[in-house]
Amino acid sequence: MTGRLRLGGQVVAVAIVVALLGLLGWKLAQGDSEVTSELARGGAPVAPAFTLERLDRSGDLSLASLRGKTVVLNFWASWCGPCRDEMPLLQAGSKRWQGKNVVFVGVDAKDDRGYARAFLKRYGVTYPNVYDGKGSLIGRYGVTGYPETYFIDAAGKVRHRIAGPVEEQSDLDKGIQRALAPA
Amino acid sequence: MTRRHVALGAAVALLVAAPAAASEQRPTAAELESELVCPVCETTLDSSDAPIARLMKARIRERIAAGDTKSEIEAFFVDQYGAGVLAVPPRKGFDWIAWLLPLAGLGAGVVVVGVLAWRWSRRGDDDAGEPEALDPVLEQRLDDELARFEP
Numbered sequence: 001m002t003g004r005l006r007l008g009g010q011v012v013a014v015a016i017v018v019a020l021l022g023l024l025g026w027k028l029a030q031g032d033s034e035v036t037s038e039l040a041r042g043g044a045p046v047a048p049a050f051t052l053e054r055l056d057r058s059g060d061l062s063l064a065s066l067r068g069k070t071v072v073l074n075f076w077a078s079w080c081g082p083c084r085d086e087m088p089l090l091q092a093g094s095k096r097w098q099g100k101n102v103v104f105v106g107v108d109a110k111d112d113r114g115y116a117r118a119f120l121k122r123y124g125v126t127y128p129n130v131y132d133g134k135g136s137l138i139g140r141y142g143v144t145g146y147p148e149t150y151f152i153d154a155a156g157k158v159r160h161r162i163a164g165p166v167e168e169q170s171d172l173d174k175g176i177q178r179a180l181a182p183a
Numbered sequence: 184m185t186r187r188h189v190a191l192g193a194a195v196a197l198l199v200a201a202p203a204a205a206s207e208q209r210p211t212a213a214e215l216e217s218e219l220v221c222p223v224c225e226t227t228l229d230s231s232d233a234p235i236a237r238l239m240k241a242r243i244r245e246r247i248a249a250g251d252t253k254s255e256i257e258a259f260f261v262d263q264y265g266a267g268v269l270a271v272p273p274r275k276g277f278d279w280i281a282w283l284l285p286l287a288g289l290g291a292g293v294v295v296v297g298v299l300a301w302r303w304s305r306r307g308d309d310d311a312g313e314p315e316a317l318d319p320v321l322e323q324r325l326d327d328e329l330a331r332f333e334p
Binding site for chain 1: 223234237239242263265
């Protein structure tokens with residue numbers, strides 16, 4: 001009886017340790033996005049799909065609906081200082097690339113809708129923006145800070161990423177050119 | 184149970200319920216800042232000075248000034264940032280696990296310690312009841328030594 005009890009206890013203890021290790025492994029895997037790691041290896045990972053509510057008007061926007069177009073996906077938040085600095089450059093860029101099968105999409109993450117809408121109005125942003133208050137895309141894209149910009153080609157693959165603010169128009173154009181180039 | 188006991192129970196219930204009701208109707212910024220989490224730094228707002236935390240604190244004051252109840256303000260933040268914005272999980276649905284699991288763990292720990300203590304105490308009794316037999320050679324030697332002291 002005692003031996004059986006001891007064996008049962010050991011089995012339970014080992015099971016708990018294995019479960020905790022599994023949890024740790026899962027958490028680490030969540031933190032390390034496939035997008036950023038594959039980009040770092042020179043690959044072109046598939047852009048994680050999303051459907052999020054629009055911030056600039058009613059309704060949702062899905063990435064799938066933009067298939068066939070080059071997408072400049074910019075993660076920002078109204079409380080982020082560098083996001084304010086780069087926003088005029090992105091707005092100007094969206095106008096310059098208009099009609100060339102290039103779409104700019106903003107993802108407002110971990111933010112307050114009200115402040116975010118005021119931000120868009122203040123900076124005169126006219127391209128589509130979606131709201132991701134919970135930050136559900138942050139881990140999937142491997143966003144490490146704000147702002148961050150991903151350049152997605154017509155096939156839905158991430159071809160380039162700028163971590164931090166886009167400081168020069170030429171950097172923006174370079175990212176778009178990479179996404180436009182044949183795979 | 185006497186009337187005095189009933190009155191005492193009612194008074195205690197009132198003492199507990201009255202501040203909770205007041206807090207629900209007229210929440211303070213300080214209590215909400217200790218119960219809401221900054222989604223970026225993942226600490227409560229009262230211990231964060233991150234830009235988003237400052238923004239959330241401003242929003243809390245704005246909502247309090249507008250006359251919102253505590254539940255309404257919490258619901259507003261949950262709608263914006265998800266349930267993870269609450270420092271303490273709500274007592275409903277799947278979130279009950281966060282409340283029940285530590286209690287279950289504590290209960291299991293008490294049971295395990297109790298069983299072990301009971302077994303150890305039993306082992307002690309058993310040891311006392313059955314003294315270990317002495318080696319016959321040693322026993323003979325002990326008898327010889329003791330015999331030397333006998334008159």
